[in-house]
Amino acid sequence: MIKTLKGKISTVYIWLVLMIAIVGFTSVFSFHALSRAIDGLMVNNYKSISAINNMIEAIDGQNTAILNYLNNNDETGIDLFDKNSDRFYKWYNIEANNITELGEKDHISKINKDYDKYIMLFSNLQEIKNKQGTDKALDFYNNHIITLYNDLKNELKDLSSINERAMFGSKDKVTNDTILIMYVVLGLSLVAVIGGYFIATFFINKFLKPIYTLTESIKSVKEGELQKEISVATSDEIGLLAHEFNNMTKRLQQFEHSNKGKLLEEKNKSIAIVKSISDPLIVLDTDYKVVLLNNACEDVFRIKEEDALNKHFLEGIRNRELYEYISDVYKEDNEKISDKIMNLKVDEKDYYFNIVSTSIKDRDFKVYGIVVLLQNVTKLKQLEKIKTDFMGTISHELKTPLTSIMMGLSLITDKKIGDLNEKQETIVEAMREDGERLSSLISELLQLSKIQSDKAVFNIKQCSIIGIIENCIKRFNKQAISKEANLYFEADEKLPKVTIDPEKISWTLNNLVSNALKYINAGDEVFIKAVVKGNKMYVSVEDTGVGIPSEYQKIIFDKFVQVKGEDLEMRSSGIGLAIAKEIVEAHGGEIWCDSKLDVGSKFTFTIPI
Numbered sequence: 001m002i003k004t005l006k007g008k009i010s011t012v013y014i015w016l017v018l019m020i021a022i023v024g025f026t027s028v029f030s031f032h033a034l035s036r037a038i039d040g041l042m043v044n045n046y047k048s049i050s051a052i053n054n055m056i057e058a059i060d061g062q063n064t065a066i067l068n069y070l071n072n073n074d075e076t077g078i079d080l081f082d083k084n085s086d087r088f089y090k091w092y093n094i095e096a097n098n099i100t101e102l103g104e105k106d107h108i109s110k111i112n113k114d115y116d117k118y119i120m121l122f123s124n125l126q127e128i129k130n131k132q133g134t135d136k137a138l139d140f141y142n143n144h145i146i147t148l149y150n151d152l153k154n155e156l157k158d159l160s161s162i163n164e165r166a167m168f169g170s171k172d173k174v175t176n177d178t179i180l181i182m183y184v185v186l187g188l189s190l191v192a193v194i195g196g197y198f199i200a201t202f203f204i205n206k207f208l209k210p211i212y213t214l215t216e217s218i219k220s221v222k223e224g225e226l227q228k229e230i231s232v233a234t235s236d237e238i239g240l241l242a243h244e245f246n247n248m249t250k251r252l253q254q255f256e257h258s259n260k261g262k263l264l265e266e267k268n269k270s271i272a273i274v275k276s277i278s279d280p281l282i283v284l285d286t287d288y289k290v291v292l293l294n295n296a297c298e299d300v301f302r303i304k305e306e307d308a309l310n311k312h313f314l315e316g317i318r319n320r321e322l323y324e325y326i327s328d329v330y331k332e333d334n335e336k337i338s339d340k341i342m343n344l345k346v347d348e349k350d351y352y353f354n355i356v357s358t359s360i361k362d363r364d365f366k367v368y369g370i371v372v373l374l375q376n377v378t379k380l381k382q383l384e385k386i387k388t389d390f391m392g393t394i395s396h397e398l399k400t401p402l403t404s405i406m407m408g409l410s411l412i413t414d415k416k417i418g419d420l421n422e423k424q425e426t427i428v429e430a431m432r433e434d435g436e437r438l439s440s441l442i443s444e445l446l447q448l449s450k451i452q453s454d455k456a457v458f459n460i461k462q463c464s465i466i467g468i469i470e471n472c473i474k475r476f477n478k479q480a481i482s483k484e485a486n487l488y489f490e491a492d493e494k495l496p497k498v499t500i501d502p503e504k505i506s507w508t509l510n511n512l513v514s515n516a517l518k519y520i521n522a523g524d525e526v527f528i529k530a531v532v533k534g535n536k537m538y539v540s541v542e543d544t545g546v547g548i549p550s551e552y553q554k555i556i557f558d559k560f561v562q563v564k565g566e567d568l569e570m571r572s573s574g575i576g577l578a579i580a581k582e583i584v585e586a587h588g589g590e591i592w593c594d595s596k597l598d599v600g601s602k603f604t605f606t607i608p609i
Contacts, residue, residue, distance in 0.1 A: 012203045019192040027185050044100045045167035051095040052160040056153060058088035063149055066122060070129070070138055081122060088115065101166045107159040114152045121145045214242055221249055280374040286367060288313045288327065300344070300374070319344065322355065326372055329357045341377065352378045406435050458501040458586065465498055465530050465537060466491050472509050472528070476517060485520050489528035498537055498607050500587055505607070508580040512541040512603045515576065520545035535609050542602040548595040556593055557581040580605070
């Protein structure tokens with residue numbers, strides 16, 4: 001008696017293999033015999049028929065040679081006759097050595113005699129033509145040679161018929177043998193298939209029945225019926241597995257009684273903590289169905305958690321912008337924690353939330369959910385607006401008296417109200433330069449506050465970046481010449497048009513070129529370049545000036561950052577690059593700087609195409 005499951009399966013497998021082997025050996029033996037019969041059919045009779053056909057072709061060629069000899073060319077006819085004679089004897093010898101059928105030998109002997117006579121008659125024909133002329137030779141051909149030619153040809157056809165009959169007889173025998181073999185193999189295969197099916201079905205059901213019982217018991221335990229026990233009478237591996245499973249359920253019952261309360265307590269604590277978070281929080285599964293909402297989320301979106309649970313995000317929280325952001329972050333990189341400032345209206349009031357989206361993973365790093373936290377930054381936005389409005393107001397208030405001061409200084413420097421001595425001129429010139437710097441700072445502050453307060457109206461339209469670069473070159477050409485510097489640009493004439501505000505992009509480019517000209521010396525270069533890579537246009541301003549220290553390169557686009565160094569003179573307000581960054585980012589692009597001291601700087605910004 002076989003006790004192990006492996007032994008039982010192996011026994012069934014061996015029986016099936018034996019049945020297949022019997023069918024296989026029977027098939028191989030039968031087909032081998034059939035193959036030998038077919039080989040005899042093809043080799044012997046077909047070889048004789050092929051030789052006979054070649055002999056017929058040879059005597060046909062000799063007959064043609066005789067006619068050529070009589071009517072045209074003596075030498076050509078004789079040569080053709082001799083060639084076909086050699087060919088005839090070649091195939092005659094093959095047939096004479098391949099006699100397999102009754103009566104075939106008699107025909108071979110008669111053909112040999114008739115053909116020898118045929119050769120002799122052709123020799124006689126040659127003597128008659130040489131001595132008595134062509135007409136006598138032609139009569140001899142018609143009376144003697146043509147008759148023997150026809151007899152010889154008929155004899156060859158009779159010989160071919162003997163081999164054909166034999167070949168067809170062998171074919172019928174092979175066909176009958178093939179049909180018999182087919183029925184034998186088919187019968188054995190049918191017995192093997194039916195027998196194998198019943199054997200396999202019987203034993204599989206017998207072997208798998210304990211597994212089915214075990215599976216159903218496992219499902220019951222999964223649903224919480226820990227008192228479920230399996231009764232499997234076998235002593236094989238399945239029986240051992242059932243015994244161990246029963247032991248496991250007993251241990252699970254003990255564990256549940258000791259830890260269930262603790263687990264429920266911890267779960268309730270976690271839910272309470274999530275519910276008490278002051279910022280809205282949403283938990284979704286990977287199909288964007290709501291798993292959990294906290295109280296703050298219910299208040300913001302005016303929904304109840306029980307109405308939104310197990311429903312798609314958009315069924316409960318009808319905000320497509322928020323949904324699209326969450327889905328985009330999840331699809332692009334579900335390992336990334338992403339945040340974005342988003343404006344939401346609640347009871348007709350504007351609120352600003354920093355949307356933080358992150359994925360939830362199990363131990364195998366498989367994502368099974370998404371957590372979305374909406375951090376309320378409305379007060380910070382309000383403070384930022386107050387700051388921006390204050391800067392705008394102060395700038396406006398300073399601009400009017402500063403304009404009067406600059407006009408007065410202009411009248412003094414033009415000497416329209418009196419002459420100045422050298423010391424006075426130096427003081428007034430310093431006042432004028434500081435006034436111009438202060439005026440530039442105020443203009444930049446006004447521009448920055450306008451952009452940051454969302455009051456700036458962007459005049460978006462399609463235009464060519466080449467035209468903007470050319471206008472920039474014209475504007476700063478004189479300044480470059482005065483500094484003995486080279487200012488030039490490179491751009492493909494086939495660059496596509498971009499959808500931008502040309503005035504603000506021109507301001508950005510002019511600011512970068514202006515900064516470059518401030519920090520170069522005689523003989524240096526300022527190079528503007530525009531290229532397309534992928535779906536972005538890259539515009540860069542590169543100079544061979546003094547460069548920027550590495551500690552300033554990451555903060556140079558912040559407001560009021562001024563580059564300082566031992567050999568660097570402070571020549572800017574620290575506002576222009578911050579404005580340039582605001583403008584570029586408002587167009588959906590990026591701006592950055594690459595620089596090395598005493599080598600030069602390269603500022604690059606992108607524009608989406």
